[in-house]
């Protein structure tokens with residue numbers, strides 16, 4: 001199956017046509033649905049969105065192999081962080097509560113002792129995800145934003161900060177792994193109990209969330225970390 | 239550790255395509271190619287590839303026997319390159335099937351799993367059924383024991399515990415201990431009372 005590369009002259013509606021999962025990307029740029037036949041270029045101009053950045057995010061989302069080295073080096077860190085932080089908001093305000101409501105619906109329909117353990121597993125996982133996101137929002141991202149604004153505000157005491165993107169890289173564990181475990185448990189091992197349609201709905205959401213998280217982590221690992229490392233190096237040599 | 243791969247495929251278009259795609263993964267030190275099967279045994283003996291990617295058309299019955307024999311001595315994975323259908327008799331010979339319509343990502347996943355998967359165990363277990371020993375390991379993990387404690391409890395080496403854990407994860411496709419606990423409860427390998435010592439529960 002050949003993947004479609006989104007370009008500036010394509011319509012926004014074509015992106016969704018290519019992959020409905022891309023719907024979640026629009027809020028991250030502040031784009032509302034109801035955009036008629038506007039092209040990517042139109043909307044970026046109207047809304048003051050960086051066209052190249054938008055294309056990069058959409059294409060890395062749609063094609064896991066799309067990582068053009070040349071474009072990545074010039075990515076603006078602040079744009080990237082705001083995009084990633086928007087994704088975090090979406091996870092916290094929409095995806096996780098929705099997942100929680102599906103799990104609890106599923107639970108109320110299931111008459112099997114293992115559901116208690118499954119729910120514990122899920123609750124524990126949500127705590128881990130929230131910790132992971134909070135760490136990025138409160139520690140890693142502010143540091144990165146500071147590094148990237150250094151040239152504009154050289155009075156920042158960068159030298160005194162006891163932190164580096166290496167620390168972040170080290171502790172950046174993958175949060176999609178347990179989601180995939182949960183998915184496999186529900187597909188293969190949890191006995192047929194409870195409402196099958198709720199279970200399917202739950203699985204659909206797990207699959208979508210997992211894919212979103214994988215893409216998210218890939219951007220953090222393959223774009224954000226290298227770009228900030230590069231900035232750190234530049235600062236050191238100043 | 240960098241590895242060697244041998245690609246035997248008669249169609250130049252397909253062969254070069256595979257070389258380009260597999261080359262881009264940056265997993266192999268050496269990528270060798272063959273367009274026919276005339277020198278194939280000699281090449282395998284000389285190169286000792288970690289992975290042989292081969293079109294089943296190139297495998298005559300005599301060669302298939304030779305491959306089985308070779309693999310009883312050397313660790314070499316075999317992946318078939320398949321255009322459409324192929325001879326069912328050869329199915330057991332292959333660790334993986336690469337379809338010509340596979341995306342780059344799919345091929346990547348297949349090659350990755352070939353590299354990481356131990357061959358012998360994979361051939362023995364048909365499904366996701368755990369051996370009694372593996373069930374012991376799952377039960378003790380669920381009770382909160384460390385690898386070292388498990389090795390002492392079962393009188394096996396820590397290394398063996400790690401091998402069991404890898405096999406369990408591969409068979410069940412469940413990576414986290416917390417996920418294994420749920421599996422263990424579902425399948426009655428542990429009961430809820432036994433979990434008390436485990437702080438993770």
Ligand SMILES: [Fe+2]
Pocket residue numbers: 084088133136216220
């Ligand atoms: Fe993140």
